[in-house]
Amino acid sequence: MKIGVFICWCGSNIKNMVDVERVAEATGKMPHVVYTQDVQYLCSEVGQSDIGNAIDEHQLDRVVIGACSPRMHETTFQQLMNRKGLNPYYVEIANIREHCSWVHTDKAKATVKAIDLVKKAVAKSYYAVPLHAESLPVNKRALVIGGGIAGIQAALDIADAGYPVDLLEKESSIGGKMAQFDKTFPTLDCSACILTPKMVEAATHENITLHTYSELEDVSGYVGNFHVTIRKRATSVDEERCTGCGECVTKCPAKVDNEFDQGHSKRKAIYTLFAQAVPNKPVLDRKNCIYFKTGKCGVCKKICPTDAINYEMEDQLIENDYGAIIVATGFELNEPTHLGEYHYGHHPDVITSLELERMLNASGPTQGKMYRPSNGKEPKRIVFIQCAGSRDRHDGNSYCSKVCCLYTAKHTILLNEKFPDTESYVFYIDVRTAGKNYEEFYERARQMGANYLRGHVSKVEPLGDSDNRLLVRGYDGSLGEQTEIEADLVVLATSIEPQQGAKKLAGMLGISSDRNGFYSEAHAKLKPVETQTQGVYLAGVCQGPKDIPEAVSQASGTAAKAIVLFNRGQVKGVPTTAMVDEELCSGCMQCKPVCPYEAISQEMITERAHGKARQRPVASINRALCQGCGACAGLCRSGAMDIGGFTGRQLLAEVDTL
Amino acid sequence: MLGYYPGCTVRAQKEDGFEQESLAILAALGIKAQELEEWECCGAVYPMAQDEYVGLLASVRALNQTEKEEKDGLLTLCSACYHVLKRVNVRMKNDEEAQKRVGNYLEMDYKGQTEVYHLMEVLRDMVGMNSLKEAVTEPLKNEKIASYYGCLFLRPQKEINLVDGENPQLMEDIVRALGAEPVTYPYSTDCCGSYHTCQEEGVSRQMSLKLVESARRAGATQMITACPLCKYNLEKCQESMEKEEKLPIHYMTVPIVKAMGGMKTLERKGEAHAYSAENSSQSSA
Amino acid sequence: MRIPQKTAASHQREELADIIRKDVRDCYQCMKCSSGCPFAEEMDYMPHQMMWLTNLGLYEKILNSKSLWICASCLACSSRCPRDIEPAKVMEGFRAMILRERGRTNVSPVIPKGVPRQAVIANMRKFRR
Known part of the structure; x- marks a missing residue:
């Protein structure tokens, strides 16, 4: 056996704290070590050829590297071994940078430790066995979980590449949160106008199969070969027969709060999620249906011209095999009732941003008119409170929800455009506008008249006047004074949170979540769409708060990953099993x-x-x-x-x- | 049977009637309370310095005494006593270092077992709003009552845990049960100026006046509180006003007594309760 | 203001930390404490400024401030602080530092007739030694 030892300086990263020459010298005395060398950059072409030449010259059959973490350059060295006709698992790496030079301050001691680390690697390489990775076939079909904008984008990209995709959505229509929005920042595009074409495209694409009103039941298998069970909940409406005429919805006598409008309107027990729903066929919400509650009614069944209503319909279990799974399950918004100082839930005129979004939306509960829930009158003075439950360790989520700064700027712009005599006040801690054209958008909001006050609001309380207005008590950092505003409407920028069922889904898929409950990517910088489980990819807010362009880019990223996998047609297994x-x-x-x-x-x-x-x-x-x-x-x-x-x-x- | 901890302020201001009225209300509603055989001043402020243990001793003695006398909890009326006793109790429940140090000093083993109650808590949890409503014989139809809790009953929410610290409704519920209308007014959870009354008098006056004015603007005909110091401050800030300009400040017991038919009626009811308890083996509360 | 060459010594910072057991460096200056402080008008330094002075190590400014003796620990700030720093506790920490070692207080009591005992005792406990 002939072992070569190579010690990297990593420029000054290692050399400043470790006497690399001494390390090379000390390890050179070990049995079977026939060659040692210290090199400025082992990962450089020069370094690589130094190793290559030594392998040829001294007929080395094992290589030991003292350098940075194997997470950085293990593949670089393994490929070199391959080129030289040696098994890639005959290279052993001692991490003398992250584990040594970077964390120590005493050069003499660090050198001793580096020697020990390299000696260990040499000893380990004596007993190295050649390893070979196995190739496994890939099922070229993708499952996308979540039919929001991220899921739709991922599905479309994969489908366009010619591979079949199943798009799973738990609501009765695809579209997700974006379908609820009015305009989008920073361009003020109408959200529905840019979303609905994609929804229709997804529904009509020959390679995409929609499973709405459906949830993941079970997952087994591994990359290339996932076996998945989908539960398609009973809609009580026969999809084949239903023409989407809407007669049943019109005649249904049961009215409940419409979740899509954040409770600011009513819907029927049989309903479509929104006007442009895809598929545009109603579902029957059995919890609120009079027939299911009392056994009487049955109006929808009687009135349906195609006899599509089926009260006996049962949940269906669909089983399928997939090569890749894309998770795009999105988010929920925190309901800020726990922040008692803002009075949400106690006074109807304290609302969330999403409620305002619905109000501003032309297809929302008021057809775009602003009103105060307490008395129906148009609000003249609106106060926005930022970070309501975000960046809040005390009684909320410690992270930043990322999109609130920009959508609040958007809200003030829209209000100023549509209702020029309203006043907008924004209480903020920081305004974060990192993103293309975002700073300009924030500038525009201020130019159009939004008043930004730096300081967190401490309390919102009813003024007790005849108009039932609210007193917002804040602080203006610029004036250096407590500042109170009598407001008609208070809008809370509530925190973005992972879906309630996120943990359960993570368990099924074998992926991990971070401390906040968002799914963890495999590497924060270099593997942002992969998970620790091969073949499972992350798109959109389920991985962390992000805006629409980011979610869409990430979705296309996951699609690219899935397409690469399908094009290759097989996966190399991990040999270190x-x-x-x-x-x-x-x-x-x-x-x-x-x-x-x-x-x-x-x-x-x-x-x-x-x-x-x-x-x-x-x-x-x-x-x-x-x-x-x-x-x-x-x-x-x-x-x-x-x-x-x-x-x-x-x-x-x-x-x-x- | 509850243990009863009067506290120095309430006892010293006996002529205010807060103590007498509170005990009469409870007795009339079938709740029995007996003064602890031994008690001393709670210290009036909870020691916020984490490394200070001496300030815990007096309260722990009272809490331990309650257990020794086999009472079902410790009732107190004064906001400061309630605040201090309750927080000390929470500390003794959760802080092992405090358990050790206080235990060594007092030669007792106390780990926060005693429950601390305030009058309004007893009315809510032991009597119940419905029973209180039933006991009302003369509903206060024309009264608009502004409740003022004071900081000591509200914060810190996690330790005091009596009401929602930002939107308290307990005194309001009591007001409703009495047939009066509760008044919502801004600043209702702000401080009255507290013990600044012994130092920066002007500060206390100004802050109390802000509260009184706010309640008045919201239409209040009177303000109620359970804190002797809040009551003092809220009254004192109106000192220079003409009598008819003043907003009456009462202990929360005043409207209760009135709605239940006056002290005489209460005492009669209390005696009846005591009599029926004596004649049956069951004891209420 | 020019930040002085010598800011709080580490033993002073430790002393404060021992009393309050809070890390004031968590403060991100949202000013929520100052926005709800009912005593703000009387203070020379706002609560959020007190937190900032603490972080800068400008203890002398704090120890000589009026605010320290205005704060009545009503806990409005502490109950709402999104960083869980509890500004009222930090104020108490500085008061304790003064009362324990430096033996000085900026407060001279006035005890009007009829003031409840609770206030007299609280005032003694809080502001004197």
């Missing part, structure tokens, strides 16, 4: 329950003993599912389980050098 030594395995199957990926099953093998063949159970690894976490190897009592690249022998050799 668990391996069973069948000779040693007793078949106790203790490893099975600890496996988080359900990659372990029992298998019968045939053995010959004393001239007789006999059957014996052993553990078997599905290498496609195994992620190499090592839980099984740590637990195995007979020492039959090992992890490729991290065998017990290798780890012990590392320990022995210390």
Whole structure:
């Protein structure tokens, strides 16, 4: 065995805190080490060719690198090994930057530690075994969960590339939150005007199948081969027969608060979500249906000209296989009743931004007219409170909801345009306008007359006057004075939150959430649409607050990832998976329950003993599912389980050098 | 049987009638309370400095005494006593360091077991608004009553946990039960100026006046409170006004007594309760 | 104002931290404390300015301020602080630092006739030693 050791300076990153020459010298004395060198940048072309030349010249069969984290350049070095005809798992990396030079301040001690780290890597490489990744076929069909703008965009992109897509939506129509908005910032495009063409395109695309009023029931499998069960909730309306004429909706006697209008209008028990709903066929909300509550009524059934109403309809379970899953489940808005100082829920004229959005919307509950919920009159003075529950560690969410600054600017602009005699006051902590043309948009809001006051509002309380107005008590940082405003309407920029069911879905998909409940991407910078589970991608606000252009770009990003996967047609598995030594395995199957990926099953093998063949159970690894976490190897009592690249022998050799 | 902690202020101002009226109301509604055999001043302020333990001692003694006397909780009337006793109790429940230090000093093992109650809490949780309403014989039809809680009953919400600190409705519910109309007015949860009355008198006066004016503008015919200091400040700020200009400030017991038929009626009812309790093995409350 | 060369020494910062057990550096100057403070008009430094002076280490300004002796711990600020810093507690911390070691107070009591005992005791406990 011939080992070469290469120590990287990483410019001054390592060299300033570690005596690289001493490291090279010390490790050069280890058995089997035939060559050592310290190089300014190992990742550079020069560095790469230095390693390549040494491999040729000294016939090296193992390479040990002392450099940055393997997360950075492991692939770079593995590819070099491949080019030189060596197994890529014959390269071992000691992290002497993140684990050493960057975190220490004493050069002498850091050097000793670096020597130890490289020695460990050398010892480990003695026992390296060649590893090979397996190729697995990919089912070229995608599932997109969530029919908001992100989900629609992802579905359209994948479908346009020629692959079939199933688009899953829990409401009765696709469109998501964007369908509720009036205008969009910073261009003031009509939200519906730019969204509905995409909705129609998705519905009519030959490669897209819509599953509305449906939810994910179960997921199993792995990248390229997910097996999914979808629950299509009973709509009580036969889709084939229904023509969408709307007779049933008109005649239905049961009225309930319309969630789409944030409760500012009524809908029927049988209803379509909104006028441009896709598909434009009603669903029956059984919780509020008089027939389902009392057994009497049945008006919709009687009146339907095509006999499409079916009270006996049951939930349907649809099973399908997919190669990739895109999660685009969006968000919810926090209901700020817990922020007692703002009086939301106690006074009808304290509303949320989304309620205002519906009010301003021409197809909203008031056809775009502003009104005070308390008395129906037009509000003249409107106060906006920013960060109502965002950036609030005390009684809210600690993160920034990101879009409120801009949509509030939009609201003040729209109000000033449509109702020139209204006054807008915005209490803010910071105004954040990072984004193309966003600063200009904020400027426009101020020029058009919005009054921005820097300071958080401490209390909103009823004024107790005949008009039932509100007293907003704030502070104007510029004046350096407490500032009170008598307001007709108070609008709270409420916090964006993950969907209620986000955790449950994460469990089904095997993806993780951050401390705020948003889904975690695989890498904050370089893998922003991937998750830790291969083949599952994230688009839109389910991954964190973002605006429409960001959600759309991210959605197209996920589509690209899925298309790459489908084009390739196969996936390389992780080679550093668990391996069973069948000779040693007793078949106790203790490893099975600890496996988080359900990659372990029992298998019968045939053995010959004393001239007789006999059957014996052993553990078997599905290498496609195994992620190499090592839980099984740590637990195995007979020492039959090992992890490729991290065998017990290798780890012990590392320990022995210390 | 509740333990009863009068506190120095309420006891010293006996002639105000707050104590007498409160106990009479409770007795008439079948709630029994007996003064603790031993008690001392709660300290009037909760020690906010986290490293200070001496300020906890007096309250812990009272809380422990309640347990020793096997009472079902500790009733108090004064806002300061309620605030301090309750917060000390929360601290003793959750702060192991405080348990250790106070326990060592007082040679007792107290971990916040005693429940602390205020009169208005007893009316809500033990009597119930419906029973209170039933006990009203002379509804206060023409009164518009502004309730003023004062900071000590409202904050910190998590520890005091008596009402919604930003939008309290308990005294308002009591007002409704009495047949009067509750008044909503701005600044109702603001401070009255508190103990500045002994130092920067002008500050207290100004702040109290803001509250009184706000209540008056909202149409109040009287203000009620359960805090002796708030009552003092709210009255004092109107000192120089003509009598008819003044907004009457009452303890919250005053309208209750009135609506229930006056002190004489209450005392009679209380005696009847005591008599029936003596003659049956069951004890109420 | 020119920030002086010498700001609060680390032992002073530690002393404050021991008393209040809060990290004032969490403050992002939203001014909610000042917006709801019923005593703001009487203060020389607003509550949010007191928090900022704390972070800058300009303790002398705080220790000499009038605001410290105006704050009556009504807790309006503390109950609404989105960063959970509890400005009233921070004020109490500085008062305690003065009363415990420096032995001075800026307050001279006036005790009008008929004032409830509760106020007299509270005033003593809060502002004197």
